Amino acid sequence: MKRARGAGDDEQPPRQNGSTSRRKGDPEPVSNGDGGESAFDPGDLQDEDNDPGLRREIRSKYRDLINTIQQNREDMVSLSNNKLTEVLEEANKLFKDVRQAREAALDAQLLVVATDLGKEKASMLFSEGTAFDPAVYAEHLLSFMGLNRLEDADDEQQNGGVDGYLPQDAWHRLSRRAECCFRTAPSFHFMRGSFHAEPPPPKQRIERQRKAPGKEAKRIMPTQLKKMEDSHQDATVKEVERILAYLKGYHQDDPTTPISYYEFVIDPNSFSRTVENIFHTSFLVRDGLARMYLDEAKLPSIAPVEEDEVEAGGSCARKQGLVSINQKIWKELINAFEITETMIQPPSTQDE
Protein backbone atom coordinates (compact mmCIF):
# COMPACT_ATOMS: atom_id res chain seq x y z
CA MET A 1 0.00 0.00 0.00
CA LYS A 2 1.19 3.41 -0.78
CA ARG A 3 1.26 6.29 1.57
CA ALA A 4 1.70 9.18 -0.75
CA ARG A 5 2.81 11.85 1.69
CA GLY A 6 5.56 11.21 4.18
CA ALA A 7 2.96 9.73 6.47
CA GLY A 8 3.77 9.62 10.11
CA ASP A 9 6.00 12.67 9.91
CA ASP A 10 3.74 14.87 11.95
CA GLU A 11 6.56 17.36 12.42
CA GLN A 12 8.37 18.17 9.25
CA PRO A 13 12.12 17.96 9.83
CA PRO A 14 14.10 20.90 8.55
CA ARG A 15 15.80 18.67 6.09
CA GLN A 16 13.95 16.34 3.80
CA ASN A 17 16.36 13.87 2.41
CA GLY A 18 14.23 13.02 -0.53
CA SER A 19 12.95 9.91 1.16
CA THR A 20 10.15 8.22 -0.64
CA SER A 21 8.23 5.10 0.07
CA ARG A 22 10.40 2.80 2.07
CA ARG A 23 8.37 -0.25 1.40
CA LYS A 24 10.24 -2.49 -0.89
CA GLY A 25 7.41 -4.98 -0.94
CA ASP A 26 4.75 -5.03 -3.62
CA PRO A 27 2.29 -2.27 -2.88
CA GLU A 28 -1.21 -3.69 -2.94
CA PRO A 29 -4.09 -1.37 -3.54
CA VAL A 30 -6.49 -1.90 -0.72
CA SER A 31 -9.76 -0.11 -0.31
CA ASN A 32 -9.02 1.26 3.10
CA GLY A 33 -5.43 2.11 2.29
CA ASP A 34 -5.79 5.87 2.18
CA GLY A 35 -7.51 6.16 5.48
CA GLY A 36 -4.61 4.41 7.06
CA GLU A 37 -3.70 6.92 9.73
CA SER A 38 -6.82 7.45 11.73
CA ALA A 39 -10.50 6.93 11.02
CA PHE A 40 -11.49 3.79 9.24
CA ASP A 41 -14.42 2.77 7.15
CA PRO A 42 -16.34 0.35 9.35
CA GLY A 43 -18.21 -1.00 6.39
CA ASP A 44 -15.27 -3.11 5.39
CA LEU A 45 -16.03 -5.85 7.84
CA GLN A 46 -16.59 -9.20 6.20
CA ASP A 47 -18.14 -12.16 7.93
CA GLU A 48 -15.56 -14.80 7.32
CA ASP A 49 -12.86 -12.54 8.70
CA ASN A 50 -14.65 -11.90 11.94
CA ASP A 51 -12.91 -14.76 13.64
CA PRO A 52 -11.74 -13.10 16.85
CA GLY A 53 -8.88 -15.50 17.29
CA LEU A 54 -7.35 -14.62 13.99
CA ARG A 55 -7.87 -10.93 14.57
CA ARG A 56 -6.12 -11.15 17.89
CA GLU A 57 -3.27 -13.02 16.34
CA ILE A 58 -2.73 -10.38 13.71
CA ARG A 59 -2.82 -7.61 16.24
CA SER A 60 -0.38 -9.45 18.42
CA LYS A 61 2.04 -9.89 15.55
CA TYR A 62 1.84 -6.21 14.78
CA ARG A 63 2.61 -5.37 18.35
CA ASP A 64 5.57 -7.67 18.25
CA LEU A 65 6.90 -5.92 15.21
CA ILE A 66 6.47 -2.54 16.84
CA ASN A 67 8.26 -3.76 19.91
CA THR A 68 11.06 -5.15 17.82
CA ILE A 69 11.66 -1.82 16.26
CA GLN A 70 11.47 0.10 19.50
CA GLN A 71 13.58 -2.22 21.60
CA ASN A 72 16.31 -2.64 19.06
CA ARG A 73 16.24 0.89 17.84
CA GLU A 74 19.95 1.38 17.59
CA ASP A 75 20.38 -1.91 15.88
CA MET A 76 17.73 -1.00 13.32
CA VAL A 77 19.19 2.38 12.65
CA SER A 78 22.65 1.11 12.04
CA LEU A 79 23.68 1.36 8.46
CA SER A 80 25.30 -2.00 8.52
CA ASN A 81 22.16 -4.07 8.17
CA ASN A 82 18.77 -4.21 6.56
CA LYS A 83 16.75 -5.15 9.58
CA LEU A 84 14.40 -2.27 9.19
CA THR A 85 13.54 -3.37 5.70
CA GLU A 86 12.92 -6.89 6.89
CA VAL A 87 10.47 -5.65 9.49
CA LEU A 88 8.63 -3.67 6.88
CA GLU A 89 8.37 -6.68 4.61
CA GLU A 90 7.01 -8.67 7.50
CA ALA A 91 4.41 -6.01 8.14
CA ASN A 92 3.47 -5.96 4.52
CA LYS A 93 2.69 -9.65 4.64
CA LEU A 94 0.62 -9.17 7.73
CA PHE A 95 -1.35 -6.42 6.15
CA LYS A 96 -2.82 -8.79 3.60
CA ASP A 97 -4.91 -10.26 6.37
CA VAL A 98 -5.99 -7.02 7.93
CA ARG A 99 -9.73 -6.57 7.87
CA GLN A 100 -10.70 -4.51 10.86
CA ALA A 101 -10.02 -1.03 12.01
CA ARG A 102 -8.05 -2.04 15.05
CA GLU A 103 -5.49 -4.00 13.10
CA ALA A 104 -5.09 -1.31 10.56
CA ALA A 105 -4.55 1.20 13.31
CA LEU A 106 -1.71 -0.92 14.57
CA ASP A 107 -0.34 -1.08 11.10
CA ALA A 108 -0.39 2.65 10.96
CA GLN A 109 1.38 2.88 14.26
CA LEU A 110 4.03 0.52 13.00
CA LEU A 111 4.50 2.69 9.99
CA VAL A 112 4.97 5.77 12.14
CA VAL A 113 7.66 4.08 14.18
CA ALA A 114 9.35 2.61 11.16
CA THR A 115 9.31 5.88 9.28
CA ASP A 116 10.90 7.58 12.18
CA LEU A 117 13.73 5.14 12.14
CA GLY A 118 13.96 5.34 8.42
CA LYS A 119 14.33 9.07 8.62
CA GLU A 120 17.06 8.72 11.16
CA LYS A 121 18.82 6.14 9.08
CA ALA A 122 18.60 8.31 6.04
CA SER A 123 19.87 11.32 7.90
CA MET A 124 23.01 9.41 8.62
CA LEU A 125 23.49 9.13 4.94
CA PHE A 126 22.48 12.63 4.03
CA SER A 127 25.90 14.12 3.98
CA GLU A 128 27.59 13.35 0.75
CA GLY A 129 30.57 12.37 2.70
CA THR A 130 30.90 10.38 5.85
CA ALA A 131 28.14 9.57 8.25
CA PHE A 132 28.29 10.60 11.85
CA ASP A 133 27.62 7.96 14.43
CA PRO A 134 27.22 9.27 17.96
CA ALA A 135 28.13 5.89 19.41
CA VAL A 136 31.49 5.91 17.65
CA TYR A 137 31.94 9.55 18.61
CA ALA A 138 31.39 8.67 22.24
CA GLU A 139 34.11 6.08 22.04
CA HIS A 140 36.55 8.60 20.64
CA LEU A 141 35.64 11.04 23.36
CA LEU A 142 36.25 8.47 26.05
CA SER A 143 39.66 7.78 24.60
CA PHE A 144 40.45 11.46 24.57
CA MET A 145 39.34 11.81 28.17
CA GLY A 146 41.87 9.18 29.10
CA LEU A 147 39.79 6.11 29.49
CA ASN A 148 41.98 3.28 30.56
CA ARG A 149 40.67 0.20 28.86
CA LEU A 150 43.36 -2.18 29.99
CA GLU A 151 41.79 -2.87 33.35
CA ASP A 152 40.58 -6.32 34.24
CA ALA A 153 37.00 -7.39 34.38
CA ASP A 154 37.05 -6.47 38.08
CA ASP A 155 36.14 -2.98 37.08
CA GLU A 156 32.89 -4.03 35.54
CA GLN A 157 31.18 -2.31 38.42
CA GLN A 158 31.98 0.97 36.68
CA ASN A 159 28.53 1.66 35.27
CA GLY A 160 28.16 -1.91 34.17
CA GLY A 161 28.64 -2.80 30.54
CA VAL A 162 31.61 -0.83 29.36
CA ASP A 163 34.93 -1.73 30.83
CA GLY A 164 37.55 0.75 31.66
CA TYR A 165 38.39 3.33 34.22
CA LEU A 166 37.72 6.98 33.59
CA PRO A 167 40.21 9.22 35.37
CA GLN A 168 39.15 11.95 37.76
CA ASP A 169 40.11 14.78 35.47
CA ALA A 170 38.44 13.27 32.44
CA TRP A 171 35.95 16.08 31.99
CA HIS A 172 38.54 18.73 32.78
CA ARG A 173 40.70 17.39 30.04
CA LEU A 174 37.85 17.59 27.58
CA SER A 175 36.76 21.02 28.77
CA ARG A 176 40.19 22.51 28.32
CA ARG A 177 40.32 21.37 24.75
CA ALA A 178 36.72 22.35 24.09
CA GLU A 179 37.11 25.86 25.49
CA CYS A 180 38.88 26.87 22.32
CA CYS A 181 35.63 26.48 20.45
CA PHE A 182 33.87 29.04 22.63
CA ARG A 183 34.13 32.79 22.45
CA THR A 184 32.89 33.20 25.99
CA ALA A 185 33.31 36.54 27.69
CA PRO A 186 35.40 35.99 30.79
CA SER A 187 33.40 36.27 33.97
CA PHE A 188 33.91 39.44 35.88
CA HIS A 189 34.69 39.05 39.57
CA PHE A 190 36.06 41.53 42.05
CA MET A 191 39.66 40.71 42.84
CA ARG A 192 39.27 40.99 46.55
CA GLY A 193 35.81 39.53 46.76
CA SER A 194 32.67 41.56 47.02
CA PHE A 195 32.57 44.56 49.25
CA HIS A 196 30.75 44.34 52.55
CA ALA A 197 30.14 47.48 54.54
CA GLU A 198 30.63 47.69 58.29
CA PRO A 199 27.21 46.94 59.79
CA PRO A 200 27.90 43.50 61.28
CA PRO A 201 30.47 44.50 64.00
CA PRO A 202 28.47 47.42 65.47
CA LYS A 203 25.51 45.17 65.94
CA GLN A 204 27.48 42.96 68.26
CA ARG A 205 28.76 45.87 70.23
CA ILE A 206 25.30 47.25 70.73
CA GLU A 207 24.05 43.95 72.02
CA ARG A 208 26.81 43.70 74.56
CA GLN A 209 26.22 47.17 75.83
CA ARG A 210 22.58 46.49 76.28
CA LYS A 211 23.20 43.32 78.16
CA ALA A 212 25.57 44.88 80.70
CA PRO A 213 23.22 47.47 82.18
CA GLY A 214 20.52 44.87 82.36
CA LYS A 215 22.55 42.63 84.57
CA GLU A 216 23.53 45.39 86.91
CA ALA A 217 20.01 46.59 87.18
CA LYS A 218 18.87 43.16 88.14
CA ARG A 219 21.49 42.97 90.85
CA ILE A 220 20.36 46.19 92.38
CA MET A 221 16.75 45.30 92.39
CA PRO A 222 16.63 42.55 94.99
CA THR A 223 18.41 44.57 97.65
CA GLN A 224 16.17 47.52 97.12
CA LEU A 225 13.09 45.43 97.37
CA LYS A 226 14.12 44.01 100.70
CA LYS A 227 14.58 47.44 102.09
CA MET A 228 11.25 48.57 100.89
CA GLU A 229 9.46 45.67 102.41
CA ASP A 230 11.04 46.35 105.74
CA SER A 231 10.11 49.96 105.58
CA HIS A 232 6.56 49.06 104.72
CA GLN A 233 6.29 46.73 107.61
CA ASP A 234 8.06 49.16 109.89
CA ALA A 235 5.83 51.93 108.80
CA THR A 236 2.68 50.08 109.79
CA VAL A 237 4.06 48.87 113.06
CA LYS A 238 5.40 52.26 113.88
CA GLU A 239 2.14 53.86 113.07
CA VAL A 240 0.22 51.46 115.24
CA GLU A 241 2.58 52.05 118.14
CA ARG A 242 2.25 55.75 117.70
CA ILE A 243 -1.52 55.55 117.82
CA LEU A 244 -1.34 53.39 120.85
CA ALA A 245 0.82 56.03 122.46
CA TYR A 246 -1.80 58.68 121.67
CA LEU A 247 -4.53 56.49 123.04
CA LYS A 248 -2.73 55.86 126.27
CA GLY A 249 -1.83 59.48 126.55
CA TYR A 250 -5.43 60.63 126.20
CA HIS A 251 -6.59 57.95 128.57
CA GLN A 252 -4.08 58.95 131.16
CA ASP A 253 -5.13 62.55 130.93
CA ASP A 254 -8.66 61.61 131.78
CA PRO A 255 -9.07 57.96 132.78
CA THR A 256 -12.70 58.24 133.70
CA THR A 257 -14.06 59.89 130.58
CA PRO A 258 -14.42 57.39 127.73
CA ILE A 259 -12.76 58.38 124.49
CA SER A 260 -15.18 58.50 121.66
CA TYR A 261 -14.01 56.18 118.97
CA TYR A 262 -15.06 58.50 116.21
CA GLU A 263 -13.47 61.51 117.78
CA PHE A 264 -10.33 59.49 118.12
CA VAL A 265 -9.93 58.29 114.55
CA ILE A 266 -11.49 61.04 112.55
CA ASP A 267 -9.24 63.63 111.01
CA PRO A 268 -11.51 66.44 109.87
CA ASN A 269 -8.84 67.67 107.51
CA SER A 270 -8.27 64.45 105.59
CA PHE A 271 -10.55 61.57 104.75
CA SER A 272 -7.66 59.34 103.80
CA ARG A 273 -5.96 59.94 107.13
CA THR A 274 -9.20 59.01 108.85
CA VAL A 275 -9.27 55.71 107.00
CA GLU A 276 -5.68 55.04 107.91
CA ASN A 277 -6.42 55.73 111.53
CA ILE A 278 -9.29 53.28 111.50
CA PHE A 279 -6.99 50.76 109.87
CA HIS A 280 -4.24 51.15 112.41
CA THR A 281 -6.62 51.24 115.32
CA SER A 282 -8.07 47.94 114.25
CA PHE A 283 -4.64 46.40 114.76
CA LEU A 284 -4.66 47.55 118.33
CA VAL A 285 -8.03 45.98 118.88
CA ARG A 286 -7.00 42.80 117.16
CA ASP A 287 -3.88 42.48 119.25
CA GLY A 288 -5.76 43.10 122.40
CA LEU A 289 -4.03 46.35 123.16
CA ALA A 290 -7.18 48.35 122.96
CA ARG A 291 -10.76 47.63 123.46
CA MET A 292 -13.89 49.05 122.04
CA TYR A 293 -17.16 49.25 123.89
CA LEU A 294 -20.38 51.05 123.82
CA ASP A 295 -20.74 53.78 126.38
CA GLU A 296 -23.93 54.95 128.11
CA ALA A 297 -24.95 56.82 125.00
CA LYS A 298 -24.49 53.64 123.00
CA LEU A 299 -21.68 55.28 121.10
CA PRO A 300 -18.54 53.33 120.37
CA SER A 301 -15.61 54.21 122.57
CA ILE A 302 -12.11 53.04 122.71
CA ALA A 303 -9.78 52.58 125.62
CA PRO A 304 -6.39 51.03 126.06
CA VAL A 305 -6.26 47.77 127.79
CA GLU A 306 -4.49 47.90 131.14
CA GLU A 307 -1.27 46.09 131.13
CA ASP A 308 -2.28 43.56 133.62
CA GLU A 309 -5.43 42.87 131.73
CA VAL A 310 -3.59 41.97 128.59
CA GLU A 311 -3.94 38.30 127.88
CA ALA A 312 -2.42 36.76 124.83
CA GLY A 313 -4.90 34.62 123.02
CA GLY A 314 -7.71 36.51 124.72
CA SER A 315 -9.71 34.61 127.33
CA CYS A 316 -12.27 37.34 127.41
CA ALA A 317 -14.94 37.16 124.85
CA ARG A 318 -13.88 38.56 121.55
CA LYS A 319 -16.23 39.95 119.14
CA GLN A 320 -15.69 41.11 115.66
CA GLY A 321 -16.96 44.31 114.29
CA LEU A 322 -16.80 45.87 110.89
CA VAL A 323 -16.22 49.52 110.52
CA SER A 324 -17.00 51.14 107.26
CA ILE A 325 -16.90 54.72 106.39
CA ASN A 326 -17.35 56.83 103.35
CA GLN A 327 -16.95 60.50 102.75
CA LYS A 328 -20.57 61.29 103.33
CA ILE A 329 -20.63 59.54 106.65
CA TRP A 330 -17.31 61.09 107.49
CA LYS A 331 -18.71 64.55 106.96
CA GLU A 332 -21.82 63.75 108.95
CA LEU A 333 -19.72 62.46 111.80
CA ILE A 334 -17.62 65.61 111.76
CA ASN A 335 -20.75 67.71 112.00
CA ALA A 336 -22.39 65.50 114.56
CA PHE A 337 -19.47 65.35 116.89
CA GLU A 338 -18.26 68.83 116.02
CA ILE A 339 -14.77 67.56 115.47
CA THR A 340 -12.56 70.50 114.73
CA GLU A 341 -9.16 69.01 115.08
CA THR A 342 -7.61 65.61 114.80
CA MET A 343 -6.61 63.66 117.84
CA ILE A 344 -3.99 61.64 116.02
CA GLN A 345 -1.41 63.86 114.49
CA PRO A 346 -0.31 62.77 111.05
CA PRO A 347 3.27 61.51 110.96
CA SER A 348 5.64 64.14 109.66
CA THR A 349 7.31 61.89 107.09
CA GLN A 350 4.21 60.87 105.20
CA ASP A 351 3.03 62.73 102.20
CA GLU A 352 -0.66 63.36 102.02
Add this chain to the structure above:
Amino acid sequence: MTQRKRLSNTQIKRQSGTFVSQGDDDDTTFTQPSNTQVQRGLEKLTPSQVDQKTAEVVQYFLVKDQKKIPIRRADIVKHVVKEYRNIYPEIINRAAQTFDKVFGLKLVEIDTKNHLYILVNKLEAAERAPPIETPANPKTGLLFVILSVIFMKGGVVKENLIWNTLKKLRVDPGDRHEEFGDVKKVVTDEFVRQRYLEYMRIPHTEPVEHEFRWGQRAEIEVSKAKILEFVGELHEQDPQSWSQQYREAHAPQTPSQPGTSSQR
Protein backbone atom coordinates in the same frame (compact mmCIF):
# COMPACT_ATOMS: atom_id res chain seq x y z
CA MET B 1 22.72 56.04 12.83
CA THR B 2 20.59 54.31 10.27
CA GLN B 3 20.24 51.29 12.50
CA ARG B 4 18.81 53.37 15.25
CA LYS B 5 16.19 54.84 12.96
CA ARG B 6 15.30 51.42 11.67
CA LEU B 7 14.78 50.19 15.18
CA SER B 8 12.51 53.06 16.17
CA ASN B 9 10.52 52.66 13.00
CA THR B 10 9.68 49.11 13.84
CA GLN B 11 8.15 50.15 17.14
CA ILE B 12 4.42 49.81 17.10
CA LYS B 13 3.69 52.19 19.94
CA ARG B 14 5.43 55.44 20.36
CA GLN B 15 4.68 57.52 23.40
CA SER B 16 6.21 60.85 22.67
CA GLY B 17 7.78 62.12 25.82
CA THR B 18 5.29 60.61 28.22
CA PHE B 19 7.65 57.95 29.43
CA VAL B 20 10.18 60.40 30.73
CA SER B 21 10.76 59.81 34.44
CA GLN B 22 7.75 57.70 35.14
CA GLY B 23 9.40 55.97 38.00
CA ASP B 24 9.82 52.24 38.25
CA ASP B 25 6.47 51.16 36.89
CA ASP B 26 5.56 50.05 33.39
CA ASP B 27 8.93 48.64 32.44
CA THR B 28 7.22 46.30 30.06
CA THR B 29 5.90 49.25 28.16
CA PHE B 30 9.30 50.79 27.73
CA THR B 31 9.58 51.78 24.11
CA GLN B 32 12.73 52.81 22.43
CA PRO B 33 12.80 56.62 22.36
CA SER B 34 13.20 58.20 18.98
CA ASN B 35 16.25 59.95 17.71
CA THR B 36 14.97 63.44 18.37
CA GLN B 37 13.88 62.52 21.86
CA VAL B 38 17.34 61.24 22.60
CA GLN B 39 18.90 64.42 21.34
CA ARG B 40 16.59 66.52 23.42
CA GLY B 41 17.34 64.43 26.45
CA LEU B 42 21.07 64.74 25.96
CA GLU B 43 20.86 68.49 25.86
CA LYS B 44 19.55 68.57 29.38
CA LEU B 45 22.37 66.54 30.84
CA THR B 46 26.03 67.17 31.37
CA PRO B 47 28.55 64.89 29.68
CA SER B 48 29.78 63.62 33.01
CA GLN B 49 26.26 62.60 33.98
CA VAL B 50 25.92 60.56 30.84
CA ASP B 51 29.36 59.04 31.37
CA GLN B 52 28.48 58.13 34.90
CA LYS B 53 25.29 56.40 33.84
CA THR B 54 27.12 54.58 31.08
CA ALA B 55 29.70 53.33 33.56
CA GLU B 56 26.94 52.05 35.80
CA VAL B 57 25.38 50.14 32.95
CA VAL B 58 28.73 48.64 32.05
CA GLN B 59 29.29 47.47 35.59
CA TYR B 60 25.76 46.09 35.79
CA PHE B 61 26.35 44.04 32.67
CA LEU B 62 29.66 42.70 33.88
CA VAL B 63 28.24 41.48 37.14
CA LYS B 64 25.04 40.12 35.64
CA ASP B 65 27.00 38.25 33.00
CA GLN B 66 28.72 36.09 35.62
CA LYS B 67 25.94 33.54 35.44
CA LYS B 68 25.77 33.76 31.68
CA ILE B 69 22.05 34.31 31.78
CA PRO B 70 20.94 36.92 29.23
CA ILE B 71 20.27 40.37 30.61
CA ARG B 72 16.88 41.91 30.04
CA ARG B 73 16.47 45.44 28.80
CA ALA B 74 13.63 45.93 31.26
CA ASP B 75 15.98 45.15 34.15
CA ILE B 76 18.62 47.55 32.89
CA VAL B 77 16.09 50.33 32.60
CA LYS B 78 14.51 49.62 35.94
CA HIS B 79 17.61 49.17 38.04
CA VAL B 80 20.27 51.29 36.42
CA VAL B 81 19.09 53.68 33.77
CA LYS B 82 15.97 54.77 35.68
CA GLU B 83 15.22 58.40 34.98
CA TYR B 84 17.67 58.50 32.11
CA ARG B 85 15.50 56.17 30.10
CA ASN B 86 14.81 58.82 27.52
CA ILE B 87 18.42 58.61 26.36
CA TYR B 88 18.58 54.83 26.68
CA PRO B 89 19.78 54.17 23.11
CA GLU B 90 22.66 56.55 23.58
CA ILE B 91 23.68 54.93 26.85
CA ILE B 92 23.58 51.45 25.39
CA ASN B 93 25.52 52.62 22.41
CA ARG B 94 28.24 54.07 24.58
CA ALA B 95 28.29 51.00 26.79
CA ALA B 96 28.78 48.83 23.74
CA GLN B 97 31.69 50.99 22.67
CA THR B 98 33.24 50.69 26.10
CA PHE B 99 32.93 46.93 25.96
CA ASP B 100 34.44 46.91 22.54
CA LYS B 101 37.43 49.14 23.17
CA VAL B 102 38.16 48.56 26.81
CA PHE B 103 37.22 44.93 27.42
CA GLY B 104 37.33 43.39 23.98
CA LEU B 105 33.78 42.20 24.39
CA LYS B 106 30.79 42.37 22.13
CA LEU B 107 27.41 43.47 23.44
CA VAL B 108 24.86 41.55 21.44
CA GLU B 109 21.10 41.65 21.50
CA ILE B 110 20.26 38.02 20.93
CA ASP B 111 16.52 38.52 21.12
CA THR B 112 15.23 41.65 19.49
CA LYS B 113 11.67 40.84 20.44
CA ASN B 114 12.17 40.33 24.15
CA HIS B 115 15.27 42.53 24.26
CA LEU B 116 17.86 40.25 25.77
CA TYR B 117 21.55 40.99 25.77
CA ILE B 118 24.66 38.89 26.19
CA LEU B 119 28.35 39.60 26.27
CA VAL B 120 30.59 37.70 23.93
CA ASN B 121 34.32 37.72 23.54
CA LYS B 122 35.47 39.67 20.55
CA LEU B 123 38.82 38.01 20.50
CA GLU B 124 39.30 34.63 18.98
CA ALA B 125 40.37 31.97 21.38
CA ALA B 126 43.95 30.87 21.34
CA GLU B 127 44.88 28.12 18.95
CA ARG B 128 45.51 25.52 21.58
CA ALA B 129 45.18 25.51 25.32
CA PRO B 130 46.25 28.85 26.82
CA PRO B 131 49.74 29.05 28.29
CA ILE B 132 48.38 29.65 31.78
CA GLU B 133 46.47 26.63 32.97
CA THR B 134 43.32 28.15 34.37
CA PRO B 135 41.02 25.53 35.85
CA ALA B 136 38.55 24.47 33.19
CA ASN B 137 34.86 24.33 33.93
CA PRO B 138 33.76 20.71 33.36
CA LYS B 139 30.37 21.93 32.20
CA THR B 140 32.12 23.31 29.13
CA GLY B 141 33.01 19.79 28.13
CA LEU B 142 29.48 18.58 28.72
CA LEU B 143 28.06 21.42 26.70
CA PHE B 144 30.57 20.79 23.96
CA VAL B 145 29.51 17.19 23.61
CA ILE B 146 25.86 18.13 23.29
CA LEU B 147 26.46 20.97 20.86
CA SER B 148 28.77 18.93 18.70
CA VAL B 149 26.31 16.05 18.43
CA ILE B 150 23.49 18.41 17.50
CA PHE B 151 25.64 20.10 14.91
CA MET B 152 26.89 16.91 13.33
CA LYS B 153 23.37 15.54 13.18
CA GLY B 154 22.07 18.46 11.22
CA GLY B 155 20.92 20.92 13.85
CA VAL B 156 18.07 19.08 15.59
CA VAL B 157 18.16 15.93 17.64
CA LYS B 158 15.68 14.06 19.75
CA GLU B 159 16.49 14.24 23.40
CA ASN B 160 16.97 10.48 23.66
CA LEU B 161 19.94 10.64 21.36
CA ILE B 162 21.63 13.09 23.68
CA TRP B 163 20.81 11.06 26.80
CA ASN B 164 22.07 7.86 25.19
CA THR B 165 25.28 9.48 24.06
CA LEU B 166 25.87 10.92 27.50
CA LYS B 167 25.21 7.56 29.07
CA LYS B 168 28.02 6.13 27.01
CA LEU B 169 30.21 8.79 28.58
CA ARG B 170 29.16 7.63 32.04
CA VAL B 171 26.80 10.57 32.49
CA ASP B 172 23.32 9.35 33.29
CA PRO B 173 20.53 11.92 33.60
CA GLY B 174 18.79 9.57 36.00
CA ASP B 175 21.67 9.43 38.47
CA ARG B 176 23.54 12.13 40.28
CA HIS B 177 26.90 12.76 38.63
CA GLU B 178 29.82 13.59 40.84
CA GLU B 179 30.95 16.45 38.60
CA PHE B 180 27.66 17.80 37.31
CA GLY B 181 25.15 16.86 39.97
CA ASP B 182 21.66 16.83 38.56
CA VAL B 183 22.61 16.31 34.93
CA LYS B 184 19.11 16.64 33.57
CA LYS B 185 18.69 19.96 35.32
CA VAL B 186 22.01 21.29 34.09
CA VAL B 187 21.21 20.36 30.52
CA THR B 188 17.53 21.18 30.27
CA ASP B 189 17.39 24.10 32.66
CA GLU B 190 20.74 25.80 33.13
CA PHE B 191 22.01 25.52 29.59
CA VAL B 192 18.62 26.51 28.25
CA ARG B 193 18.36 29.57 30.46
CA GLN B 194 21.83 30.59 29.40
CA ARG B 195 20.59 30.22 25.83
CA TYR B 196 23.21 27.67 24.90
CA LEU B 197 20.53 25.13 24.09
CA GLU B 198 16.93 25.05 23.07
CA TYR B 199 14.83 22.29 24.53
CA MET B 200 11.50 22.20 22.78
CA ARG B 201 8.57 19.91 23.15
CA ILE B 202 7.66 17.87 20.12
CA PRO B 203 3.91 18.22 19.63
CA HIS B 204 1.68 15.17 19.61
CA THR B 205 4.12 12.93 21.35
CA GLU B 206 3.01 10.61 24.09
CA PRO B 207 4.90 10.31 26.38
CA VAL B 208 6.23 13.82 25.94
CA GLU B 209 9.46 14.03 23.97
CA HIS B 210 11.70 17.01 23.37
CA GLU B 211 14.17 18.14 20.80
CA PHE B 212 17.49 19.86 21.28
CA ARG B 213 18.75 22.66 19.13
CA TRP B 214 21.49 25.22 19.40
CA GLY B 215 20.44 28.21 21.45
CA GLN B 216 20.85 31.84 20.49
CA ARG B 217 23.96 32.25 22.61
CA ALA B 218 25.58 29.20 21.08
CA GLU B 219 24.97 30.52 17.59
CA ILE B 220 27.03 33.57 18.41
CA GLU B 221 29.53 32.27 20.88
CA VAL B 222 30.47 28.89 19.51
CA SER B 223 32.56 28.31 16.46
CA LYS B 224 31.20 25.51 14.31
CA ALA B 225 34.43 25.38 12.41
CA LYS B 226 36.40 24.72 15.56
CA ILE B 227 33.95 22.06 16.66
CA LEU B 228 34.29 20.33 13.34
CA GLU B 229 38.03 20.57 13.60
CA PHE B 230 38.08 18.86 16.98
CA VAL B 231 35.61 16.21 15.83
CA GLY B 232 37.87 15.54 12.91
CA GLU B 233 40.82 15.16 15.24
CA LEU B 234 38.96 12.66 17.36
CA HIS B 235 37.94 10.59 14.37
CA GLU B 236 41.31 11.09 12.74
CA GLN B 237 39.54 12.34 9.69
CA ASP B 238 39.67 15.45 7.62
CA PRO B 239 36.87 17.83 8.65
CA GLN B 240 36.05 18.26 5.00
CA SER B 241 34.94 14.66 4.84
CA TRP B 242 31.73 15.85 6.45
CA SER B 243 31.01 18.12 3.56
CA GLN B 244 27.56 19.29 4.64
CA GLN B 245 28.74 20.28 8.08
CA TYR B 246 31.88 21.76 6.66
CA ARG B 247 29.90 23.99 4.37
CA GLU B 248 27.68 25.11 7.19
CA ALA B 249 30.61 25.79 9.48
CA HIS B 250 32.40 27.93 6.93
CA ALA B 251 29.40 29.76 5.59
CA PRO B 252 29.89 33.54 5.53
CA GLN B 253 28.25 35.37 8.43
CA THR B 254 24.68 36.24 7.45
CA PRO B 255 23.41 39.78 8.18
CA SER B 256 20.97 38.40 10.74
CA GLN B 257 23.92 37.32 12.84
CA PRO B 258 24.35 40.16 15.31
CA GLY B 259 28.00 40.86 15.10
CA THR B 260 28.40 44.60 15.28
CA SER B 261 28.72 46.54 18.46
CA SER B 262 26.23 49.17 17.43
CA GLN B 263 23.45 46.62 17.67
CA ARG B 264 21.06 47.61 20.42
